[in-house]
Ligand code: SF4
């Protein structure tokens with residue numbers, strides 16, 4: 001794949017509620033074109049569907065940072081899915097802090113002004129540029145670089 | 154009698170988790186801790202066997218759920234909701250719908266006919282082939298004896314010109330040359346799709362599938378290399394007049410296709426000279442006024458014509474017209490001119506389900522050419538990321554050729570069985586008899602006219618109360 005200009009050293013796993021504006025297939029693909037391998041997008045039916053496990057597994061496997069975008073407070077289609085997501089993000093933060101990772105590696109954006117997916121993603125990307133690649137992934141990365149091409153399965 | 158044509162299928166697991174329609178939203182917060190939680194009562198054990206596919210963050214909750222809604226209805230605090238998985242909704246487009254894609258995955262995985270349960274809850278009619286129905290008046294026959302029962306239903310067709318009459322020598326031997334007919338046991342030819350994250354093994358796998366199925370794989374001439382040419386007897390190299398063509402080790406190929414273009418005649422002549430034993434086919438885009446071109450080609454001796462609509466089943470020059478009626482009119486024009494058997498008419502573009510094969514044949518094609526279904530068989534999500542150089546979410550180019558071949562064979566095996574079902578129910582035992590049998594089908598426009606035509610027309614701007 002071609003190296004895109006905005007490709008970062010770190011990877012963001014971005015979960016987002018399917019009800020946020022301009023978050024359809026095309027919008028998603030434009031973001032992927034823009035950021036290349038630095039972004040992994042996961043649309044979910046409701047932000048309340050997200051569990052600490054999703055965020056933790058993402059950090060463990062491929063992401064340096066994991067964020068979730070929810071609908072504005074009071075506007076969740078399932079009433080309080082976004083509030084639950086907020087609590088879960090908080091809890092997950094505590095977990096990663098307790099093992100010595102920066103809490104900022106996990107974040108939530110409650111889309112107050114109903115911004116588009118792309119605008120939110122840009123802002124999150126700006127906010128995380130100061131973070132180092134995650135120490136959790138270092139062994140993975142070294143391995144990947146060694147044997148980038150996988151054997152046929 | 155020749156032995157029965159049966160496609161052997163075997164379950165071939167997916168390489169990635171499939172996307173399903175279900176999007177469960179199940180919350181813990183506020184739980185009343187009922188003595189017996191509805192989650193424990195799920196008969197499929199969905200909540201007990203929970204797992205997460207990390208590559209794509211797919212929750213097994215969604216993939217195992219059978220959508221009975223028992224848990225949703227049963228939770229006294231209404232903590233469980235069901236929504237639609239946004240990833241599933243984003244599959245494909247309005248023609249290659251998530252439903253079509255998911256059912257094709259199922260067929261490629263299992264080799265079985267997809268069954269959607271009791272009754273049909275969809276709309277009465279839809280666009281294109283969805284506005285035609287086949288006569289099922291003989292439906293008792295296959296159920297009595299099964300589609301692979303005593304009555305053999307043949308799906309074989311031949312490609313090329315059928316001789317009008319046979320001639321014999323004085324000694325009584327056959328005088329005409331029968332070599333200019335090629336038989337295939339299935340009215341379906343495979344074609345390399347217009348896009349896809351394809352690797353060498355993908356092409357090889359499809360060639361292998363074509364060989365095992367006894368049909369052909371049509372592919373651009375430039376794609377043929379030393380490894381692929383090993384499958385020469387089941388390849389149809391496609392030669393574009395825009396590209397230089399020299400003789401190139403195509404010896405032994407049985408069928409060569411020339412794309413429509415200014416100098417198609419010169420190229421066809423060149424091929425006939427260098428490969429006298431190969432048949433040539435002409436591939437034309439299916440456009441509005443193509444009928445005249447087809448007639449003149451047949452009159453000039455072209456014996457195989459492949460007509461290609463768009464990938465959403467419409468005319469290349471008019472996206473509002475479905476290819477259905479154009480195929481019918483071409484077939485009827487050939488019949489009127491008394492030259493229908495001088496040519497094999499193949500039709501392709503947008504055929505996404507087994508029933509489309511039967512319906513295209515009823516409209517007048519001899520056989521069909523399919524491309525995207527064989528890509529979807531490999532778990533393609535029709536996201537078209539590959540056309541933008543983005544990575545393929547299901548890494549199709551990394552799949553082994555044996556996997557590619559088995560998945561393709563499974564899909565075609567399931568389609569073959571469905572074609573047999575349709576023909577059995579129609580009481581037709583040879584697919585060549587199905588060609589142009591429009592009298593054994595119903596068309597929405599005709600039904601609408603016959604039923605409501607006498608009531609007059611609704612004027613524009615006039616509201617029915
Ligand atoms: S909807 Fe039915 S199958 Fe699905 S999780 Fe609930 S109880 Fe189980």
Ligand code: SF4
Pocket residue numbers: 348349350532533534535536537538539540543544545546547548549
């Ligand atoms: S899944 Fe997407 S990227 Fe992969 S082959 Fe299909 S359309 Fe192309």
